[in-house]
Amino acid sequence: MKRIAILGSTGSIGRSTLSVVESYPDRFQIATLAAGHNSDLAFEQAVRWRPRILSVAKEQDAAALRAKLRSAGLTDVEVLDGAAGTVRVATHPEVDFVVSAIVGVSGLEATYEAVRAGKTVGLANKECLVVAGELITAEARRQGKPLLPIDSEHNAVHQCLRGGRMAEVERVWLTASGGPFLNTPKSEFASITVQQALNHPTWKMGRRITIDSATLMNKGFEVIEACRLFDIPPDRVQVIVHPQSTIHSMVEFVDGSLLAQISVTDMRLPILYALTYPDRVPSDLRFSVRDLRHLDFSPPDMAKFPCLGLAYEAASIGGAKTIALNAADEVAVAAFLDEQIGFEDIPRVIEEVMAATPAGHLESIQKVLSLDREARLLASEFVQRSRHKGSPIRAILQ
């Protein structure tokens, strides 16, 4: 019986994880849960799963939940809040496996503490590896525990890597759907609307990651994640556009063989894989090979999607540069969603913030969080100046 903590239980990955746990009651049980701002769902989850600890974001939500759970007769659920509560959820002694699925840097500290506490961690949170990959992977190696990727691409790579030893890997090939603007001419990029950018062809996801998919920054983040997770340099992590997202990623070995992973586009599959690794257990998440017809591939257009190049640059330098990349992207995407800047301004803001951020080594999670705050302030400044002048940001930045 594997005892599971979920960081981000009310989010999309959190709910999918609970669905997987529900399907395998003999294998998994919920030990602790960390939710966010959705108190109603957090209450339902506490009633259904009876965690040792339930943590939520805000103190007043915790107080209300405490009362509500007491009224419902659930006196054995300890209700906590804030960053400290999430860390308690992640490091509880009865937890074997931590699913890290809080979006953004707010999941970082708890994830790092889970690794430090010797837990096996399944990573659905991108930021952990993008901004603090060096720290987290070093700690996991020290603990001798695997970091299991829970996103379709890195999970696919993890599966393909079983076909050989790490020293026998030539390249990792991440597939990219190409996003909604794969076939849009670059000349039309300046006039891309929020509505158009939110219309992702393959995956239904949150708003930021959908925009990140449209700019290919999401793929750029995945390049950085792959570098950190599999300890390989950026020039050996390549991107290939594959609109059907049927092949989730590939590994090329030194002998010239490639292994590719194929499955349905359902996050429960990588979650199940991570939770059961090194075993595989039967599921009803079947991919119908009989219905396979056409798979298309093309190289990514680096000129149309400058975010991908910026990510490679950040991956090469590492440290503070990846923090700047992520923070600037989050701020720029929020400004785009808020119609403060245009689609083509997103990479411009990021490029400037990266240029203004000195390269620096990361010695602690606190340093990561402080660099992250600085980069956000810088990005907000660029965005504000652009917005107040009401002119294209390029004119300001130049």
Place this chain on the structure above:
Amino acid sequence: MKRIAILGSTGSIGRSTLSVVESYPDRFQIATLAAGHNSDLAFEQAVRWRPRILSVAKEQDAAALRAKLRSAGLTDVEVLDGAAGTVRVATHPEVDFVVSAIVGVSGLEATYEAVRAGKTVGLANKECLVVAGELITAEARRQGKPLLPIDSEHNAVHQCLRGGRMAEVERVWLTASGGPFLNTPKSEFASITVQQALNHPTWKMGRRITIDSATLMNKGFEVIEACRLFDIPPDRVQVIVHPQSTIHSMVEFVDGSLLAQISVTDMRLPILYALTYPDRVPSDLRFSVRDLRHLDFSPPDMAKFPCLGLAYEAASIGGAKTIALNAADEVAVAAFLDEQIGFEDIPRVIEEVMAATPAGHLESIQKVLSLDREARLLASEFVQRSRHKGSPIRAILQ
């Protein structure tokens, strides 16, 4: 240093194996060679590789070679002939690894003896597994030695299987190019010429295997091979048509994940994989992922290609039925190549021979060879009766 015996050194796989051995002089050396009727090439290979034993098919060729090698000053190469010579090549005490690449049942005995002698065997000969798979795999299990497949599909499966345990495999998916008649309407099958059937779209191969590819019997043999090699029932070995032959085969796991193997269509790659397993070594046999554009798939048309259904039937019953299938196919294909029977007569001859062959268990290689002779005689009779009457074989068989 791995010491290698090649059974069938002058054939296509044999020559590719020597090319691989030549590329890795620090890893491999040639211990013994068994050639066929090409004495000139056998002589060249003996001079180049200085094997302990060189065996050829015919006694007079052996005598001539012995004299020629003595004149050339090569007195340390023992020249043998016939089946006994091939067995000596396969079982020589200085041999670690045997590449079994003699086409047809004549490679059977030596391959079986190699397994019995505790050698690791790389199998490029289809017949070994099709007609005597039960015997050979049982012996390999007894010896605790792997049987490593050297054909692109089973080699691909072998690689994909590394992604899980055998008990976690749901299905094996063999890809089929579909042959030259993939898009030919069934109504035109009766008038297919030898010339048309020899025109394979993807692989350059021998004449029989090219016709077997056109009828999909080759894929049927591969289904049987997969059943024997990986010890799974025929209903869990499926065929999917994939004209580009880029994905060489796939394994579907119980959790719903599939792994697929991709590489160039060059037999040196599966040879290298088998010779170096469980390691992978760098090669220049690169597949260019950047140039990947379209991959197409479709289910096989069982009505157009009845040979595939016959192979599934033989695979299910096993024993004498797979011997009948292989022997009848070899005779029927030879008759087709000789323009004695039509393209659609090939499955008819096989079906009749299979029907006339009682199911029987295989207790020894001698039994296999005797059943093989009987099935060939039976098949020849059907072909002869068809030829003499000068009428479609269907009329005779009914």
